[in-house]
Structure formats: structure tokens, C-alpha cells
Amino acid sequence: MKDTPRFAPDDRPSGGWGSLKAVAVSMFREEAPISTAHALLKQNKPGGFACVSCAWAKPAKPHAAEFCENGAKATAWELTDKRLPARFFETHTVSELQTWSDHDLEAGGRLTVPLRWDAGLDRYVEVSWEEAFAAIGAELRALQAEQAESVVFYASGRASLETSYMYQLLARLYGNNNLPDSSNMCHESTSVGLKQSLGVPVGTVTLDDFEHCDAVFFFGQNPGVNSPRMLHQLQDARRRGVPIVSFNPLRERGLVSFANPQSPLEMLTPAQTAISTQYLQVKNGGDIAAITGLCKWLIEGDDAALQSGARRLLDAAFIAEHTQGFEDFAAFVRRTEWAEIERESGLDRASLESAAATFAAAKSVICVYGMGLTQHRKGVLNVQMLTNLLLLGGHIGREGAGICPVRGHSNVQGQRTVGITEKPELAPLDRLAELYGFEPPRKKGLNTVEACEGVLDGSVRAFIGLGGNFVRAVPDTQRIEAAWQKLRLTVHIATKLNHSHLLPGEVSYLLPCLGRIEIDRQAGGAQTVSVEDSTGFMHASDGVAEPAEDTLRSEAAIVASIAQATLAPNPKVPWSQWVGDYALVRDAIEATWPEIFGDFNRRFRAPGGFQRPIPARHREWKTDSGKAHFATPADLRTDPDTPEPDADTLRLMTVRSDDQFNTTVYSLDDRFRGIYGTRMVLLMNAADIARLGLAEGAIVTAETAVNDGFHRAVAGLRVTTYDIPAGCAAGYFPECNPLMPLAHHAEGSKVPAAKAIPIRLRATKPA
Template structure:
């Protein structure tokens, strides 16, 4: 793809999610990556004794489809198994300063990294280095920082790393002396991990894949299924064919929630059959979900009053509330007293719309509540989830087959990493077990999450940063300020499979280290190793690599973590790093020892079809909360974006992903479902707002942050496109618009960057 010749095109897309559009998208990425290995490997993707997709974390079924991959999962695999190589010769030809001018897409299109590289400031280039020398110098630098203050090093983990790697990495950080273990969960679903423990006593969702087979109703909030988790469309389609209603709340019209043509069905592909996914599609204001839920609750109470007067069956599950909940009376009072005018204003939805949703809910025996980052990435995201749980508890929809709460997670093991210790919160770690098994004193001071890590870097309080995968500098907010501060660090180390922007902004000593990919065979001492990960439904799966590594110079992530540990830590016979890095089954044995209630018979159950679920008390209506009950909470606000009234001219920006990307990885410049081709410099706007601001399709504008804190934040030359989005709101792409988000704009309590309602100002170029 020649970016210089691309011309932006905006044209309405008529097709459904899936269908021939997905097939064409897969063909294009296979051609672009010249990956001859990807197509045969896709047959093993998400299959028993195959490998887990490196894209989203949706569940792997016990009885897989013929093609158990979606368009974006296939793109991720082809991207990883590209024929292109980013070798030392490439780096010899290009300075880092030059590469900073390349696009995200162009950087990753250079191919797989093949050799460990060290940044040479004198030549402004990366130069090859041997692994032994690499570990020795990184160890020396880490030891120097530790001697001064171990809390001045950050150990970041993306969601890609396996359970085995993640456990070793978390142990490395704690043995080093800190809990600075931010991860990609901090940027998306940490809100879940804060809200659910206080309401139902577990930090994750309660739904299993089989619940979709018996549910009567599905609510979906703030999630774009067609782009972010397309394999979820299969159980949604099956539910719709059983006559199940799906009620969607989302600011933008997204094709995946509208209709789906199943690429696995010859009849649908050849014929014109499509499945309508949403039976009710409600375009709520960004952050208006709290108000919408209040409206549904208020309508449910009215239906309950009607049922009592008529002597009919109760709408509210009083027995469940009496036996299992706390705080109901305060919530009932708040919902009954909430004015419909406030609900309509804050949610952007009319009373009859919410009453219809409530009536449908009242008629259902078992309901699944599904949500994504459209709820979690708000200033009051925690309270948004409180309201979702309130609705569930009103009708006893936890601990019943076909019901429960279902956060749709992003990266494929981001949830599992938290399970095995990647957390900044020492109270979530079995420290007594760590002391007993590994003979050291774990640090008990809270570490940095992602936002706190960024704040510390901006203040000059961090000297070392180890990045286990990901594209940290591109994914975080306040991009320009963060890049300016980054070079003050003494040491930056990035473990990766492909080149990205984060690798071009370096500390005084900087390394770029290539690792074996999940789809590749990981041999240690000649023996192929399996790894494991946890999906969105808390099920644990094994994964086997399928093809030979891209280079003989790659090391596995466990081997790299072991190399860091041996170089940076004093020897400890209780931490046999080489032994663990040579046999991952031994790591799983240790994980079972540390977390016996979660990983009983870990190795023996690794290949259970469909995975084995972690035990969750809430599934059995056992509530591990301070009250020993499931808790109703009354939100302090009605709008999750935290605003009362914006200043004149302020618009609320929602950052989104395109159909041609996964997280910060950009596969191309087309967003098929939204009808956008050849560009990512786009702002989607309501037609009424465009008229009010005297704008027309194709006009170029500049966005500036409305935050008045003395820092300039702007993104110029964005093209305006008419789109179906609530008035007063606009949408554009992550990560290009991250420079507009202040580090200080995050969800209260969870510290998740609030990228779904960013106050901005617009000016025409």
C-alpha cells in the first residue's frame, strides 16, 4: 500500500458485518503481508490444541466452528506471520529521527524484528547486539536504579503475554522491590476490576459461553462488536434465531449491532439472508448510560406498581433482593425520585424508548448484560457499572443460568495477567504465599498504574521502563507531553515482535528486543512448549505455536524475563529462572501453588475443550463483599462524563477504533463499516452540529483540548464526515487523537483514561 497515493473516499457501506466484505478484508491482508504461512495456520486458530488468537479475548468454544477466527483475528495472525523482516540492515539504512516521521502503518509494515538491537545515540541508529551483552547491560542499569530507589523502575505488560510469562514478570518486579506493574487493563477494563468487587465480590464477568444458549434477553452497552470482537457475533446470531431480543445502547450506529451475514454459512454468503442483531438500538449520549439505566429502573418500579394493583406476578425479584442484596431501599428511593426530564436530557433518549426496554426486560427470565469501553472509559465509569449491576440485581440476574454480567475484554490475555499477579495493588496478591515459596519480602507499597506511571514520568520520578510488548507511548493519553518527558529516563527496554512508535522514543540506554510470537513454535532445549491464557469468560486455555520462528535470533518471552531476572537480581535458589524458562509446565505448577483455588490441577486441565473456568463465588450467589451480599449503589452523578454543563463551543470527543486496526496496530486505512477509505484523519459529526458550525463534508478542522492547564494540545487537519452520532458529540480514531486527552482526564477510582468523552474545541482550517 503506497500511502502517498491514497485519496480519502467517503461512501456509505451497504453490507452487513461479516459477509463478503470480511472475506475480501482477509484476502487483502494476506496479499499485503505476503504471508504464505498464515492461511494454513488459521485452521488451527482458537481450536483445541491449536493456538489462541493474539487479537481479542473472546471465548474459545468447546465445539469450534469450521473457521474459528474472525476478520480481525485473521488479520492479526497474518500481520504476525508476515514474510517481511525488519533486520539490522534496515536499521543501518534509517536513523531513528527519520523513522519518527513514518506512520504507524509504515513502521509495522517493515516486518518482524529479527535481532536484539541497542540504540546508539551517536549515530541515531539501532545497532545489533548479542543477547548476553544485552542482559548484562540491562542488569547493570537496573541494579543502579535499584540501589538508588527500586520504585523508580516501571514494569509494563501488554495483554499479549501468556500466563506463564506474566507470572514470571510479576515475580521479577516484586523481587526487584516494587509493585509498578501497569498493564493494558489499566487503559480499558480496570473500571471493571474496581466496580464489580464492591458490588458482587469478583473482579471479572460471571457469564460463561453456554449462558448465551439459554438466555432470554441481552443488553449491550458501549461496545462495537463488529470491529472489536466479531466472533461474539456467532452467539448473538444464534440467540436472535431463537427469537431472543438484543437491546443495544451505543452513541454511534455500528454495523455489527445492526446486521450480520455469517461467513461460515454458504446459504447466507450466496443468498441475501442477513440477521438483524439489535431489536432495539438506542443512541445514548456518550456517558448517558447512568441516566438510561435510571430510566429503565424507574420504569421497572412503575411496572411493579401496576403488577401489584392488578394482582399479577412481581416484576422485581423480591426474594433475591431479601436473601442476597444490600442497599436496595436507597436505590429504589433514588430511582423513583429521579425526574424523567433529567433522565431524558442526560441520556439523550425519550421516556417511551426506555419504558420499552424496561418492559422487554420485565418479560425476560434470564438476561445477560454485556458491555465494553464505552462504559469503562468515562470519568464516572465505575458508577456506570454500578448502575448496570443495580438493574441486574433488581431481577436476580446473577447466579442463574443464562444470566450474568459480561465485560468484553480486548487483548487476548489481559484479564489473565491480572489473575496471576500483574497488578499495582499489593492487596490483590497472595503475599504470604510469595514469602513462603520464594523466600523474600514482597513490597507492600502500592505501585504505579498506567496513569500514575505517566504522571511520575512527567515529574521525572522514573529512571527505568521495561515494556513487555505493546505500544505504550502510542496507547497512553497526552502523547506529545509524554514523548517529551520520555528521554529523561536512564533506561528503556522494549520487548516486541514488530516495530512501532514506542521504540523510537528512547531513554539514555535503550534496547529493542525481539521475541517469539504466540503463533510460532517455542522450543526450549529442543522441546516444544505450550503456553496458556484466560479469555473474557474466565476460562483458561492452552496454546501451541504452529510455525517456525521468524528468526533464529528470537527468544521466548519467558526466556527474556528470566534473562532480566538473573541479571538484575541476586541469586535465589527458590526462583529457578532458567528451569522455569526451559519448561513452562513447571511455571504452571508454581502458579498452582501460589493460586491453588484458581488453578487446581492446572497442567492436567490445560487442554480441556472450551477451557476450564476459574471458580467465581458470584456464580453461586456467594458474595465476597464487605456486607457478604450483592450491593446496590446509588451513583452520585447522572452523567458518567462528569459534566454539569460544558462551556460554549465545547464538543465531546469519543475515540474509537476502525475496522482496519487492533488496539494501536493499524492494518490499513479503510474503515469499511463506516464507509471511510484512505484516511484516518477523520472526525465524525452530527449533521445538526455541522449546520450549526457552518461545516460541510470534507472540510478540514483543528481540534484543541478544552482543558485549561497551561499545556497546548491540538490535532490539525482532520476531515469532517457526517455520521449518525448524538448532537454535541464527535468521534475520531485512537490513537491519533490521544494527544488531546490530558493525563489527568481519567476515571475516578479506576484511573482508566477517559477517552470516551473528551472535552474539545473545534476550529475550521
């Protein structure tokens, strides 16, 4: 029986005893305390494995415990002693399992054998690996003969560089560039925005820069939940007196204070580190306005300094030598009124001017951001506005300064580096043609939103999933679910059961794989894989735990077997040899991108890894003009295609709990927000609750306030008072995904705009 939900606000710092207790609870919940504890000693260390949770950077000189609370939970989740053998599916139909929650499905444990959906029995039944590959290959060949572009090859962000390289080659040899991945759902706005502004699709900051910065600005990123190991860098910066200015709608514990679990002083006393020196609770979608306010104070202050002969606030020499577009941007900023900035951002002028003064006083500024910037209709412009701010002070290509997007999945950035992209111009197609003797497809492939559109209109006929829980992660959940089972073929490579697996196509297979933490033994012995972190460093990762079952196969072996069962033999593509020795795959990666991966097999084992070339770090701008670009907004509006908010409209952002990683929900608790035993909540400002005639604890149905002919609603949400700006609300991902229209995505990147969804509430039960 599930616990009764309870609500107990918690003002304790992130980290501390609460973190240690949460890790211990997770280890025992997964019935794997000994194996998890053993593995944690090797997490994010040379000779050990790269964390399977977030992609935060891995230092060359790691701490004694180089893992965080969320990383430890992810390790326990993968090393669980719980199993879902074939007999489990003999007693549970797919229809029954569809009623289970995301948490309950994954809590069942590891999948152990290949499974085929039997429509007559409405059950998954065990099959041999050989039978599974033969059937999948036959289906893919039949679809290829009809229309190769009807098949989607999706990748979540955890697969290694080696598996990802093989997967993108499989898709292109098959005949399409349909390679959507989790970047499409989170940081594609980064890849587009930074490429246009700086000439690189990734951030410019390394761990060393945090040791030399003298100001850090946060936008829409919560390190306490999403990347807790970053709190070590932030704590060190605060001890040096570095100001940290945070822009975030919710007042999050990880941005307020931190007690280091590795510090005896902080564990045995009330000692803690205050993280943010200024905390500005910007409205959902108010970032363009807020950054415009910072830039306005800086530019107009520089105008005045130029007139009076005082110290300049801008790096005029850098702007003149290294940028273009400044005058147009400055004109926009000068003519924008403070009243409009305050209205759109939800922040007062004095607070923005104070933050701008902090920025102006710093010689080396790091700007950190997450999906709070990227998942908006203007997500690309959000990223470019933050880049504009840094360019004003010359904070790109300077030690201790730069832009720092924080990625989620542990290798999502690396997958893009080795060819997982739907954009043919980003893949070295000519080089692939030369290496493997085929003509790669040149037509643009489908990204995540376009793949969903194809499912809805019937043009997509098959879905191959390399990890992930695609159907729960995408927008418009109810519409997608209704169309999903019309697919001819669905194949999922996975470690655990999730909701997407329970929406089988006409033909459907579940293929259980090894996790990264497990020892991957192939013909050439135990194998090493590699990943790329958020700062562009490549790292080796070695499995340290025995496989959950000897029936499991590695992701690389599964991809290669699908390829061999589907594609015509090609003597230039040695699938079997690659599976036997992953070093040969790394040789192939190096041959494809020698400028990035030169001497790959030697360098990736170095402590701290090696960094990919990032020209912007050296003030080399790989843009059309050869300079960094200022982007100029048309206005401050965050959402150009939904109606102006009225008195009944709220702007909803989806969030994750502290006991969650993406769609994986470890428990129903969120201790940082004081919510226990439920995820069906709507966090609201107290004034909005009163204004709408509601009360704490009222049960409401949220409905999307977009008139596009579809009714979208999520029922059973408990109204909960929280420190959030008026007019805004927050609810959990993926539970609130049904409220997000598929067409509600970022201009230029098509990232679903999950951080500003217009909703109205209908009370269904009083408090």
C-alpha cells in the same frame, strides 16, 4: 504513493463477502498467504493456538473456522514474511523513523535481532543477546541501589500466563509493585466496580449462558469490530427469537446485521441476520442516565404492581435475600425526573420504557459491555449501574443470565489473575514470600496514569515494556513524548517496531521475541503456553508456525534472562529450569493459587479449557457484607470536573476502525464506516456541522475544552457526517489521544476517560 482518501458509506452487513475479501487482502499484504492459511485451520482449537487478537471465549466444540476477520488479520500480521533486519536501521535514523505513521512502522515487518540505541549515530545498532542482558542488568542494579521504585514493569495484554507470572515475580524480587498493564487503560473500571458490587472482578457469563438467555442488552461494545466471533452467539440467539437491545452512540454495522461467512445460504443469497431488535443511540457519557431510565420504569412499575396485586417486575425475593442498598438506590431512581434522564442520555422516555419492558419480560438477561462504559470519569459507576439493573431482576447466578464484560487483549484478564497488578492486596504476597524466600514489597505500585505522572515529574527513571505501544496508547501524548526521552533506561520486548520504540531513553534496547503462533522450542522441547479468556476459562496454546528467525527468543526466556542479569541468585527461583519447561511454571502458578489452578497441567488441555472459580455465579458474594451491593449515584452527571457543555463544545469519543487492533493499524481503511485511505477524520452529526458553520470535508483543529494550563490540539481532521447523537463526535484512537488530559480518568480506577472528552473546533480549511 498513498491513495487519495475517499468516503463511501457502506450499509452492508458485517461479515459476509466483505469479511472474506478483507482477510484475503490482509494475507497477501503481509506476504504470507500460505503460512497464514495453514495457521488459521488451527486457531482457537485444541492442539492449536489461542488467537492473539481479542479475548472472546473459545468453545469446546469449535466451528470449522474458529476465527473471525480481525483474528485472521492478527494472525497474518504476526506471520508476515516482511522483516526489519539490522541493515534497515543502518539506513534509517531514529529521528527519521519518528516521522513515520503507526501503520507504516508496523507494516515493515518483524524485528529480527537485539538492538541498542546509539545516541551518537541516532540509530539502533545490532548487539548480542548477552551484551543486551548484561547492560540492562547493570542499569537496573544501579537504579535499584538508588530507588527501586523508579522502575516501571509494564505488560500489554498478550503475554502468556507463564511469562506474566515470571514477570510479576521479577518486579517484586526487584523491589516494587509497579506493574501497570493494559487493564489500567480499559477494564480496570470493571475490576473495581464488579468487585465492589458482586465480590468478583470479572464477569459471570459463559458461552453456555448465551444458549439459555432470553434477552441480551449491549452497552458500549461493538462486536463487529472488537469481537466478531461473538456474532455467532448473537446470531444463534436471534434465530431463537431472543431480543437484543443495543445502547451505543454510533450506529455500528456489527450491531445492526450480520451475514455469516460460514453459511453457504447467507453467502450465496442476500440473507442476513438482524442483530439488534432495538437500537438506542445514547449520548457519549449518557449511560448512567439511560440505565437510570430503565431502572425507573422497572421500580415504579413494580411499585404499581405491588399496590394492584399484578405480577411483580422485580425479583423481590432475590433482592431481599442476596442484596443490600436497594432502598437507597430505589429512592434515587424514584426522585429522578424523566426530563433530566432524557436530557442527559439523549434518549426519549418512550424508547427507554420500551427497552425496560423487554427487560421485564425476560427470565434470563445477559448484559454485555465494553470500553464504552469503562472509559469515562464515572466508568466504575457505569459498571455498577449495569449491575444494579441485573440485580433488580435477579439475573446474577442464574442460567442464561449475568454480566459480560468483553476484554480486548487476548490475555489481559489472565495477566491479572497471575499477579500483574499494582495493588498489593490483590497479589498473594505472603504466599510468594513463602515460596521464594524473600519479603515482597507491600507499598502500592504505579498504575498506568501514575506511571505517566512519574515520567512527567521525573520520579520514574526506567521503563521495561513487555509488549505494547505504551506512549501512543496513553493520554496526553504530546506531554508524555516530551518527557519520555529523559528516562535513563527503556527496554521493549516486541515483535514489530512501533512509535514507543522511537523515543529512546538515555540507554535503550529493543529485544525481538517470538509470537504466540510460533513454535517455541526450549531445552525441554516445543513448549505450550496458556491464556485466560473473557469468561474466565484457561486454555492451552501451542505454536504452529516456524519462528520468523532463529535469532528470536521467547518472552519467557527474555524475562528470565533479564531477571538473572539483574537479581541476586535465589536457589528457590529456578529461572533456567522454568525456561526449559513451562510446565514447571504452571506448577509454580498452581502452588501460588491452588484454589484457581488446581491440577493446572492436566486441566488446561481439555477442549474448552477450565473455568476459574466465580462465586457470584453461585450467588456467593465475596463482599464485606456477604451480599451483592446496589450502588447509588449522587446524580446523572458523567463528568464532574469539566465545564458544562456550551454551544461550541462537543463530547468526543475515541474509536477503533475495522482494520485495527488497539494501537496496531493494519491499513488506513474502515470499510464499516465507509472511510478509506485516512484516519484523520472527525465523525459528526449533520446538525452540529451546520450549527458550527462547517461543511462536509472541512479541515479542522480540535482543541480540548479543559482549562488546566495546557493546550491540547489535533490538527488536520476532516469533518465527516455520521449517524451520531447531536453534541457528540468520534475520532480514531490513538490519533486523538493528545486531546485527552492525563487527569481525565475514571474515579476509583484511573482508566483514561477516552469516551467523553470535551472539545472545541477551529476551522483551518474550508471543504
